[in-house]
Amino acid sequence: MADQDFGGGCALLGTVRLVDIGVPMTGLKALRCGEARALTGWVRNAVAPAAYQMLGSELARVDGLGTYACRNVIGSAAASGRRSGHAIANAADIGGFVLKDGRRITIAADWASPDLQVHGFLDAIHRSACRRFGTVLSPDYNAAHHDHLHLEDDHVGFCR
Numbered sequence: 001m002a003d004q005d006f007g008g009g010c011a012l013l014g015t016v017r018l019v020d021i022g023v024p025m026t027g028l029k030a031l032r033c034g035e036a037r038a039l040t041g042w043v044r045n046a047v048a049p050a051a052y053q054m055l056g057s058e059l060a061r062v063d064g065l066g067t068y069a070c071r072n073v074i075g076s077a078a079a080s081g082r083r084s085g086h087a088i089a090n091a092a093d094i095g096g097f098v099l100k101d102g103r104r105i106t107i108a109a110d111w112a113s114p115d116l117q118v119h120g121f122l123d124a125i126h127r128s129a130c131r132r133f134g135t136v137l138s139p140d141y142n143a144a145h146h147d148h149l150h151l152e153d154d155h156v157g158f159c160r
């Protein structure tokens, strides 16, 4: 996509828009290249196989909650005033997954699921995300992330 600098630390530089990653995904707008690569690999090589192997159904859709947003980090007093990775389209928020058998697994409703298969699936994709992204924030991190996984390609090595 064409580079755009919106000022105030918000910019789209070196971004792409993913058109087809093999699994339908909502909420995909601009993403920086490295983030797009990590996200595609995670969906195709971690989430889709885990859904099939652990839940017994193919992955039909990933519900993304957005990529670019010109805003600061939310939910952390220590980081308040700092621009979010979303301000440079270097992060994606994932709300849940729809399976071909019709089941919908959401971070908000199922993160603390007593269902061992669902719990195992979410644990597996979370651990895989932590190997692929620099920062991964889940409901285990803070209340601001109760309904999504924040996946950011920042090479920080922070996994919660």
Ligand SMILES: [Zn+2]
Pocket: 086, 091, 092, 093, 149, 150, 151
């Ligand atoms: Zn986020």
